[in-house]
Amino acid sequence: MRLFICEKPSQARDIARVLQANRRGDGCLQGQHVTVTWCVGHLLETAPPDAYGDYKRWSLDDLPIIPTRWQLVPKPKVASQLKVISQLLRTCAEVVIATDADREGEMIAREILERCQYQGPILRLWLSALDESSIRRALACLRPGEQTLPLYHCALARSRADWLVGINLSRLFTLLGRRAGFDGLLPVGRVQTPTLRLVVERDRAIASFVPQPFWRVDAQLEADGVSFKAQWQPPATVGDDAGRCLDEAAAKQAALRLCQQTTARVQTIEVEQVREGPPLPFDLGTLQEVCSAKIGLGAQETLGIAQALYETHKATTYPRTDCGYLPETMLDDVPRILHALVAASPSLGQAIKGIDPCRRSRAWNTSKITAHHGIIPTAITLDLTQLSEPERAVYALIRARYLAQFLPEHEYLKTQVLLQCQADPLLARGKQILARGWKAVINETHGNEPGEQTQRLPTLRESASVALTDAAAIAQRTQPPKAYTEGTLVKAMKTIANQVNDPRLKQKLKDSCGLGTEATRAAIIQGLIDHGYLIKKKRSLAASAAAHTLIEAVPPEVADPVLTALWEQALDRIESGQLSVENFLAKQAEWLTRLVRSNASLTLRTPPSKGPFCPVCRSAMRQRKGRSGSFWSCIRYPECKGTKPVARPKRAKNA
Template sequence: MRLFICEKPSQARDIARVLQATRRGDGCLQGQGATVTWCVGHLLETAPPEAYGNYKRWSLEDLPIIPAHWQLVVKPKVASQLKVIQQLLRSCSEVVIATDADREGEMIAREILERCQYQGPTLRLWLSALDDASIRRALGKLRPGEQTLPLYHCALARSRADWLVGINLSRLFTLLGRRAGFDGLLPVGRVQTPTLRLVVQRDRAIAGFEPQSFWTVDAQLEADGTLFQARWQPPTAACDEAGHCIHEAVAQSAARRLSQLGTAQIRRIEVEHVREGPPLSFDLGTLQEICSAKLGLGAQETLAVAQALYETHKATTYPRTDCGYLPESMLDEVPRVLHALAAAAPSLGQWLTEADPSRRSRAWNSSKITAHHGIIPTAVTLDLTQLSERERAVYTLIRARYLAQFLPDHEYLKTQVVLHSDEDQLLARGKQILARGWKAVIDEADGNEPVEQTQHLPTLRESAAVALTDTTVNAQRTQPPKPYTEGTLVKAMKTIANQVDDSRLKQKLKDSCGLGTEATRAAIIQGLIDHGYLTKRKRSLVASAAAHTLIEAVPAEVADPALTALWEQALDRIETGQLSVETFLARQAEWLTRLVRGHASLTLQPPATKGPRCPVCRSAMRQRKGRTGSFWSCTRYPECKGTKPVAKPKRTKQPGAF
């Protein structure tokens, strides 16, 4: 009997249906020669510290805790399912690992096989979608089990190293926090701490931002009876590094000269015909970013909806992917998918008429596929009324990205005109859309795309003179960085390589898609919110006072994303057999020992017991005196310039007063 071990019950039902294993058993589905069983995520987890000694009571003297022999314990809620799998393993002739096709999926199955001491043959089912056609295709291409075994070793090393960092540094800083008067847990982790630092740094950049004034001069010109706009180009000596004119007198003087002269000569005309192809299909991070901006969904909410579309409705492919490219082998399914889209949404008829199934966008590139391809619709014909409002909105975005791959390019003429008026230079830009192409369906799906600046310039000739009819001086101010939202924080985690200087580590972070994985980023952000490190203000994320204190206290290397890059380098070597799991963990233990011993005597800043919290960074505030009286000032001044007025005491009515 061939035993299929799936990651989730819904996944098991889909595979069992294709295998015609329809007979229900205890924790499994059975058919002719095949039984399909399932996990519920991880059935086993690394044992807590108290399993390795008398560590239930937290103490600095016990740190670091480094297990000599690692132990796994059964999660109580799923213990019965582990017994089912254990029994089935005793009677099967071979095992097919059918968990999700990534490191974590490999670990879920392999840790069970090791726990149950299974020694028989093993095969691997590599799935990216749960529709019947995809399952049949994958069943016809089962891989040898040893081919994906290195993924388990990588996941095991990463899991145990994360345990070492999380357990030891969380205990260390929580205990130091208690010594300083902080209540509650101060968790530290390889991914969550650098993520938290991103928000803390952004908050500090906003708090310390000092707006600068600058001036622009807009000119209105006329040629052949047609008005158009141009902007004055200030001299370098009057500009800051961003090219803004920071001297009002210079801008006002230029405006007067332009008005007095009343004419400008065209020096140069540049016209470019731009053909813009569609964006790639969605990876999870990009989907989370777009759903945050367009729909106001959090990262965890987007993941939950995408998972439901994949598992429950079979409407889309596997969502936890870091890749937007599509395998060329799936081109054969394009007509079927487009037909299903047309059947589910007749309103798409206009775009489906223009769609060319033979069109090959840059998304179709098998050489760039990682463990999973981009998120796209399946050939299942949906009843859209059966989807919730959120599911329908997210599905519409995914569908639009897929449909865009078969629509014409977005084409436009981009024109740049350089004009001179005596000593002053003006620049006019024009954009004329020739064909909306795929942008029509993307804009329709997204709903609130910014209005494109499409100034239509009149027919102009080089050396010709045009009339300058009006000038306007505009006073403007530089704007602070925007606070993170869940969507932009996910994007920052993906592109964290931009904050690393070392070229090799930068490239490794790019190759490994940054901090965390598509499957874990949402949970990391939600965990920071749940622990009170981050708070949501409408859609924005703000770091708490405890977050600022922790980031100031933790060792720089723990909050540095370069640590993830170094780990990824090591995991690559584990996957190729150049480094053992044991050697990797021994190095982490040595590093942790030095870290703990070097910080055990650290004193954290005690929390304020009186006074308000800073409205900018949530740090404690102290009362200060200014020219107009007392006020509250952030204790982190000058990094943070948050202030609050001192509340005036309420006046009480005196006896006999009216």
């Protein structure tokens, strides 16, 4: 009997349907010489610290806790399903691992096989979609189990190292916090702590931002009956590196001079014809970013919807992908998918008249595929009424990105005109769309283009004179950095390499897609929100006082994304067989021991659990006594000298 082990019941039902395993058994589906069973995510978990000794009571003296023999324990809620799989493994002739095709999916199955001491042959089913044709295609080319075994070793090393960091450093800094009078938990994690630091630093940048005034001078011009705007170009003596005028008097004088003139002369005209290809199909991180900006969905919400479109509706391919490219072998599916899309939404017919199924965008590149390709629709003819409103919105975005691959390039003329009015230079920018192309189905710009870039300029020629009808100096102020949203925080986690200086480590973070994985980023952000370390205000995220305290307390290397880069380097070596899991964990244990010893006597500048935020850096504050009485002072003093008065109790009206 061949036993298929799937990751979830829904996945098992889809595979069993193709295998004609329709007979219901206890925790499985059976057919002729084949049985399909399922996990419910991880059925096993790393044993808690008290399984390795008397560690229920937290104590600095016990740290670091480093197991000599690792133990896995069944998760209580799914122990019965583990028993089912254990019994099936005793009677099967071979196993096909059919869990999700990634490190974590490999681990879910392999840890069960190891616990049950299964010694038989192993094959791997590598699926990217759960529609029938994709399953049949994957069943026809099962991989040898040895080919994906290194993925298990990587996942195992990462899981155990994360346990070591999370258990030991969370206990260390929580105990140090208690010593300083802070009652809350101070959790530390390899990914969550650098993620939290991103928000803390952004909060501080916003709070300490001092807006700088500058002035823009707009001139209104006209030629051939067409009005357009140009901006005065300030001389270097009154401008900054960004070309902004910092001198109010100079701007107002320029506006006055321009108002006294009636014409300006065209000096130079630069015209560039631009052709833009479509954006790649979505990877999960980009989908989360766009859904946050356009629909207002959180990262976890987007993942849940994408997972439902994949598992429940069979409408899209595997969502937890870090790659937007598509394999050239999938070109054969294009006619069927396009036909299914139009059948599901006849209204698309008009919008996609320019579609050419034979067109090849840059997305079709097999050499750039990682474990999974981009998220695209399947050939299922979907009944859109069966989807919830958010599901329809996310599906429409995924569908639009796919359709865009078969539409012409977006073409436009970008024009820059330099004019002279006496001694004052003016610059006008314009954009004229020649062909909408793929923008007929997709437009994800978020309005950050300056308005003058989208204006259409009249036909001009060099040395021509144009009418100058008005001019005005407009006062403006520089803007602080924007608070993170869940979507922009996901993007920051993906592009964390931009904050690393070491070229080798920068490249490693780029290669490994930054902090966390496509599968874990949403859960990390949601966990920080659920535990009160990130506060959600409408779409924006802010760090709580406890978050500021934690980032202030932990050693810089713990909150530094470089740790993740070094881990990814090591995991690559494990995957290639150059490093063993045991040696990797021994190095982590050595580093942790050193870290615990060097910080065990640390005194945290930890505030009481209640108090205001610092007006400068948004850290927590503590009460101090000064010459004039009590006041609130930033816990980061002397680095930050933010203060606030202590609120006086209100007097009774009759007093």
